[in-house]
Amino acid sequence: MRKIGIDLGGTNIAAGIVDENGVILCKDSVPTGASRPKEEIINDIAALCRTLTAKMGLTLSEIDSVGIAVPGGVDEKSGEILFTPNIPFSGLNICKILSDKLDGRRVRVANDANAATLAEVFAGAAKGADNAVMITLGTGVGGGIVIDKKIYSGSNGLAAEIGHFVLQMGGEKCGCGRRGCFEAYASGTALIRMTKEELNTCFMSGEATLMAEAKEVSARTAFNAFREGDKAAARVIERYTDALASGIASLINIFQPDVFIIGGGISNEKQFLIDLLQPKVDAEDFARGAKKRTRLCTATCGNDAGIIGAALS
């Protein structure tokens, strides 16, 4: 079986031909040029699909289906993109338009975070799972839900806004307008804020900290200093992982999935992060007496997740 997966990003359009196990057989990418008219972008997507097909010595009729992952809300049933903030595709029935340009191949659309979660279930950290929940810790907190090996996107295509449940009523202001969202405590942006707050406290008290040596505070600053034994960094990491683990345990109590996956930039801390989180999650998971418990891990599909997930959606 040969499927095409397209990962439509604000900067690049990446696409690949994927087999039924989620293995990418060949891939390529072109710049999105998101400020161009939508027709030009769509033509580039279609051309990329034809290029890949030709590269594999195939014709489009030998492609079983095409999937496209989009950073925004989609209606999987109708094929419409509901909104996508950084690409001029809001309101577009991308499935119909692309299908017409690809000799009538069936085209599906998915939200990119949902597609990435599906990729982890078929070809990554959650291989073999029926039910999986993923959070991506980056500038914000994204998420995806897979139930019975299928993307769950709710009744309007907008489910899995996992960054936007309240962890602290009246707490930190969130980008979404609410206060106290999980995102405001678990994102890379939140970790940077906590690091800066701790640096300020150290500055006021005169406590030395390795974190002060960073040219620019990033989501890695506290983790790196913590590994060197820095006490102030330990306080930042404790505070950050307390909130992150609390949110993860909450989601596990709601979903009890086979696997809970952490993706995004902060997941590069890999097993080091998992080892910090596991005992905190264990202590808060409601099913702590259960025979079968959720496995916590970091994502492994990396930049290919969108292509794989789109192809298999």
Next chain:
Amino acid sequence: MRKIGIDLGGTNIAAGIVDENGVILCKDSVPTGASRPKEEIINDIAALCRTLTAKMGLTLSEIDSVGIAVPGGVDEKSGEILFTPNIPFSGLNICKILSDKLDGRRVRVANDANAATLAEVFAGAAKGADNAVMITLGTGVGGGIVIDKKIYSGSNGLAAEIGHFVLQMGGEKCGCGRRGCFEAYASGTALIRMTKEELNTCFMSGEATLMAEAKEVSARTAFNAFREGDKAAARVIERYTDALASGIASLINIFQPDVFIIGGGISNEKQFLIDLLQPKVDAEDFARGAKKRTRLCTATCGNDAGIIGAALS
């Protein structure tokens, strides 16, 4: 189609014969006698099924399936009751045992809150929905999740512990051992606590309040005084519905279901409660710009929910 639904409670065993639309054709109940040996209880359940069948002029061979709703964790696939705190059935494969006593009829088991949610989807407030989430506000906060018209119970049968996501890190102590769970702010018990706290404040400041006239503070005390225009009660209801709406909006952001159902004792406030919650939820729902939004309502199946949901599970 004729199905038997059994609602196994700590006090009574209620059962009914239910058609494919979730309509109860006849029903009956017997005391559970939960302190008796399990064999006696099981024999009573089987006898109740035979009584109902005879009452309808049917034989067991004319019953398509049997379902039993249990207050505890269950493994729907294996048919085992994982734990049920108040009935001596933990570890029992209730499906196999009951099937043997009912001439080999297929028996299914479900958690009672999950079964109640399914009942609302087939025969109650969420009729016609594909995806629904329900919370029951009573002594604690229970919950159920229905996805694609099927109960979602996670990978270990213990999902939908919707009362136990953290709404306030480090907040009120919850019965589960964590701090700040939704249950600790949204249950009837929490409302009683808030009412008592406000009564105490009034007592200290000398403010008059109708709530002081209640012989015993219940979950109705503040609602009743609020309807009479009592200012202290208004503060209690504001605080309670703020927290309840925040939790509901969080769950809607995660699931975006067709319908969000409120059940349990507090749902007797019906449209009065919904009217208080709707603007608060609307303001916090991430999908506020979406064409299709979650409908918020109270449960309608009442005490029959367990029977109907068990039959259709």
